[in-house]
Amino acid sequence: MTETSPEPVPRSVLSDPTRFLQEKFTDAVRLDEREGYSGLIVDSDRLVEVAQSLRDDLGFTLLADASYVDYLEDGFFEMVYHVSSPHRVGPPMVFKAQTPRDEAALPSLIPVWPGADFQEREAWDLMGIRFEGHPDLRRIFMWEGFDGHPLRKDWREPYYEEEQKPFGSRWPEGHAGRAKDRIPYGMNVQYPGGFTLDGWRTEGEESLYEALDTPLTQEPGIHRIKTDELVVNLGPQHPSTHGVFRMVVTLDGETITRLKPVFGYLHRNHEKIGERNTYLQNMPYTDRLDYFNSMSNNLAYAITVEKMLGQEVSERAELIRVLMAELSRIQNHYAAIGFLLNDLGAFFTPVLYALKERELILDLFEAASGSRMMCNYMRFGGCAYDLPSQVGGPAIRPGDRERVLDTMTFIEDIVYERLPRATDEIDHLLSENEVLLTRLKGVGVLPPERAIAHSITGPVLRASGVPYDLRRMDPYSIYNELDFKVIIRENGDAYDRYLIRLDEVRESLRILEQVIPRLQATEGQDFWLGKRTYTIRVPQGEHYGHAENPKGELGFYLVSDGSANPYRYHVRAPSFINLSALEEMCVGHTVADIVVVLGSIDIVLGEVDR
Amino acid sequence: MYGLGILRGLGITLRHFVETYVEDIRAGLKHYGADEVFSMRQGAQAKGLFTVEYPEEKIAVPERFRYIPFLVVNDEDHPDAPGEPWCTSCGICAKVCPPQCIWIVRGSDPETGRPVPQPEAFTIDIDICMNCGYCAEYCPFDAIKMDHDYEIASYDRTTAHLYNFDKLARPLSYWQRIAPTRAEAERLEREAKEAAKAARAKGKQQGLDIVR
Numbered sequence: 001m002t003e004t005s006p007e008p009v010p011r012s013v014l015s016d017p018t019r020f021l022q023e024k025f026t027d028a029v030r031l032d033e034r035e036g037y038s039g040l041i042v043d044s045d046r047l048v049e050v051a052q053s054l055r056d057d058l059g060f061t062l063l064a065d066a067s068y069v070d071y072l073e074d075g076f077f078e079m080v081y082h083v084s085s086p087h088r089v090g091p092p093m094v095f096k097a098q099t100p101r102d103e104a105a106l107p108s109l110i111p112v113w114p115g116a117d118f119q120e121r122e123a124w125d126l127m128g129i130r131f132e133g134h135p136d137l138r139r140i141f142m143w144e145g146f147d148g149h150p151l152r153k154d155w156r157e158p159y160y161e162e163e164q165k166p167f168g169s170r171w172p173e174g175h176a177g178r179a180k181d182r183i184p185y186g187m188n189v190q191y192p193g194g195f196t197l198d199g200w201r202t203e204g205e206e207s208l209y210e211a212l213d214t215p216l217t218q219e220p221g222i223h224r225i226k227t228d229e230l231v232v233n234l235g236p237q238h239p240s241t242h243g244v245f246r247m248v249v250t251l252d253g254e255t256i257t258r259l260k261p262v263f264g265y266l267h268r269n270h271e272k273i274g275e276r277n278t279y280l281q282n283m284p285y286t287d288r289l290d291y292f293n294s295m296s297n298n299l300a301y302a303i304t305v306e307k308m309l310g311q312e313v314s315e316r317a318e319l320i321r322v323l324m325a326e327l328s329r330i331q332n333h334y335a336a337i338g339f340l341l342n343d344l345g346a347f348f349t350p351v352l353y354a355l356k357e358r359e360l361i362l363d364l365f366e367a368a369s370g371s372r373m374m375c376n377y378m379r380f381g382g383c384a385y386d387l388p389s390q391v392g393g394p395a396i397r398p399g400d401r402e403r404v405l406d407t408m409t410f411i412e413d414i415v416y417e418r419l420p421r422a423t424d425e426i427d428h429l430l431s432e433n434e435v436l437l438t439r440l441k442g443v444g445v446l447p448p449e450r451a452i453a454h455s456i457t458g459p460v461l462r463a464s465g466v467p468y469d470l471r472r473m474d475p476y477s478i479y480n481e482l483d484f485k486v487i488i489r490e491n492g493d494a495y496d497r498y499l500i501r502l503d504e505v506r507e508s509l510r511i512l513e514q515v516i517p518r519l520q521a522t523e524g525q526d527f528w529l530g531k532r533t534y535t536i537r538v539p540q541g542e543h544y545g546h547a548e549n550p551k552g553e554l555g556f557y558l559v560s561d562g563s564a565n566p567y568r569y570h571v572r573a574p575s576f577i578n579l580s581a582l583e584e585m586c587v588g589h590t591v592a593d594i595v596v597v598l599g600s601i602d603i604v605l606g607e608v609d610r
Numbered sequence: 611m612y613g614l615g616i617l618r619g620l621g622i623t624l625r626h627f628v629e630t631y632v633e634d635i636r637a638g639l640k641h642y643g644a645d646e647v648f649s650m651r652q653g654a655q656a657k658g659l660f661t662v663e664y665p666e667e668k669i670a671v672p673e674r675f676r677y678i679p680f681l682v683v684n685d686e687d688h689p690d691a692p693g694e695p696w697c698t699s700c701g702i703c704a705k706v707c708p709p710q711c712i713w714i715v716r717g718s719d720p721e722t723g724r725p726v727p728q729p730e731a732f733t734i735d736i737d738i739c740m741n742c743g744y745c746a747e748y749c750p751f752d753a754i755k756m757d758h759d760y761e762i763a764s765y766d767r768t769t770a771h772l773y774n775f776d777k778l779a780r781p782l783s784y785w786q787r788i789a790p791t792r793a794e795a796e797r798l799e800r801e802a803k804e805a806a807k808a809a810r811a812k813g814k815q816q817g818l819d820i821v822r
């Protein structure tokens with residue numbers, strides 16, 4: 001694997017990057033000394049230089065997250081960058097840049113980290129920070145007739161009631177009414193001043209097609225015959241896009257020359273809702289991000305808030321959490337493989353075999369949490385409930401059939417027997433299949449240094465040969481007590497991304513084998529430390545918490561002003577950022593391969609669009 | 611040899627097909643829906659066909675299952691206060707509800723105007739309810755619980771989905787039926803709390819006696 005920095009970095013530098021930067025850029029960086037904050041504040045005109053030094057001198061080659069905060073009272077916006085290194089264990093390094101609210105502009109960091117592309121577009125769209133030098137700064141989630149930048153603190157949604165929940169109108173004088181009656185259809189949209197739909201032209205569409213006209217910075221290395229290029233829209237309604245997602249491609253014959261993903265069809269401004277909510281109220285909303293893995297989302301959010309609260313978690317709760325998170329990973333990978341095969345045209349046999357196993361895992365989720373997919377199971381300090389004694393419940397309605405399955409036996413059965421057998425079966429069914437091999441091998445190759453540059457995480461990054469797994473790089477919960485390998489594959493093509501999911505399922509099963517005896521040993525112990533209270537105040541400060549979700553690094557950047565509602569609630573969604581490399585993976589291949597590449601990334605639109 | 615991988619895959623599909631019949635024989639040729647066979651075929655050891663023929667057959671949902679909430683009221687045969695709601699209109703559920711779909715008018719005494727522990731109106735907009743279960747989890751009086759009835763499709767979403775008190779009320783016995791172990795555990799907890807309270811009151815009384 002290639003290193004971005006030409007010379008090896010001295011250890012002393014690696015151990016204290018903050019001091020290194022302070023010495024190198026004496027007048028351009030200062031420590032963030034606000035209460036509860038950390039990291040460096042960088043002068044915006046030296047931002048690119050500092051970023052370059054971080055990448056090249058210090059080895060922070062992966063831009064994990066670019067978040068943005070509106071400090072309305074102080075009159076500035078702040079970009080908060082978290083960078084990590086695939087060779088460095090520990091929390092990410094954080095640096096910030098500030099820009100006045102009335103003329104918000106910062107230099108784009110795409111030249112340093114191409115993975116900044118979508119994240120900067122997001123900051124432009126939702127916060128209105130202009131990024132100088134960004135080649136394609138368009139709105140990313142909202143449409144172009146949209147008024148304002150919704151995550152600004154002074155922006156209010158059409159159904160606005162109050163800054164923060166709980167709303168006063170619900171109790172004690174809660175005379176019910178529907179928001180739709182209060183604000184009828186047609187009045188629930190805000191247009192920019194002077195805007196009319198008559199004669200409005202889809203400027204956004206035009207700038208999208210213009211963006212496709214610019215040449216790729218990376219010459220794809222395909223031989224060109226002089227032909228007319230053809231623009232083709234895939235989606236937004238297309239079965240292979242796994243949701244409402246659109247890709248606009250230019251074709252030279254059958255070969256893809258450019259590709260632009262179009263997002264936002266499922267956008268609901270999760271983060272604005274999150275800032276109206278209390279910390280506790282956000283938990284069920286995280287279920288709806290990557291709705292295949294609500295358990296893992298819960299875990300990532302819980303550990304972030306717990307860190308800010310200084311809340312302890314009992315051993316049993318940690319064990320239950322790991323059990324749920326790893327089962328979630330297994331069922332996610334099963335589904336990912338199954339749906340990939342669906343995309344390839346192997347209609348429904350593989351996916352149903354995969355879903356059959358997944359259903360058993362969901363049975364356990366349902367028994368433990370009350371819901372198969374929207375689990376809302378974890379709380380700050382533990383889990384909502386202990387493991388149930390039974391998987392299944394009493395028959396009450398006509399036609400109900402009871403199942404009597406003891407929970408621990410059920411877990412043992414699926415972990416020791418059922419799932420290993422099913423994994424082998426999927427392996428035998430698919431891995432050697434000649435059609436699958438032809439469709440996947442050598443398709444969508446992503447070299448390790450490009451994967452890192454594009455901020456790719458999760459199985460996609462590991463399939464490119466980079467052993468980056470947050471369970472090892474920045475251990476949380478009890479992962480440092482568990483024995484497992486971080487699996488990597490070398491080729492970085494779609495086939496390796498398929499194989500690595502099978503590997504990871506096996507590795508997760510190994511983790512579960514260590515968890516089960518400990519679960520049995522802790523039976524009856526606390527599953528929740530602390531008080532079951534709905535009023536939770538979080539001390540002032542900021543924190544970025546992250547976890548290795550089945551699809552990659554799920555991060556939450558929270559800013560607290562000491563109240564019960566987060567001042568800023570930002571989600572670093574792995575599926576969204578993993579799409580940064582979609583174009584690069586597709587260029588040079590044919591249209592049919594787009595489906596393969598997209599399926600092998602494994603995205604979920606609930607998380608992409610937020 | 612080219613095609614071997616495909617053949618092997620086909621073998622696996624064939625095995626799945628055959629296994630279904632083998633399971634039938636193992637189950638003693640009873641119909642798939644027979645009760646004692648059901649746990650086996652829906653459990654972790656099952657092989658072959660997995661389908662449950664909804665709506666003729668349904669898998670009974672676990673006790674913690676959560677759908678739209680309901681309000682617990684006394685049964686009709688309650689000795690003192692039949693049909694009385696347990697809700698004290700304390701407002702906690704309305705505050706904790708993430709999408710803010712619970713609307714409560716706190717009851718007040720018509721003469722004095724002072725709050726009384728009973729809701730005057732209680733409404734849940736079930737279109738907005740996200741079935742999170744917080745209301746049931748944080749209600750200090752066990753007065754609101756998550757229902758198990760998920761078949762609530764209706765023809766009119768504009769008026770029928772604001773559930774008022776009458777539509778939300780269910781007798782305690784219903785809760786005991788759909789979640790027997792939880793209802794029992796809650797009863798014991800309430801009794802323990804009552805006992806502790808009584809003991810405290812008594813202790814206080816004694817303390818006063820001593821002071822006197």
Ligand code: SF4
Nearest residue numbers: 697698700701703749
């Ligand atoms: S929390 Fe319970 S007692 Fe209080 S208002 Fe809600 S249902 Fe009634």
Ligand code: SF4
Nearest residue numbers: 707739740742743745
């Ligand atoms: S289940 Fe959740 S969303 Fe529904 S009423 Fe209760 S608290 Fe509100």
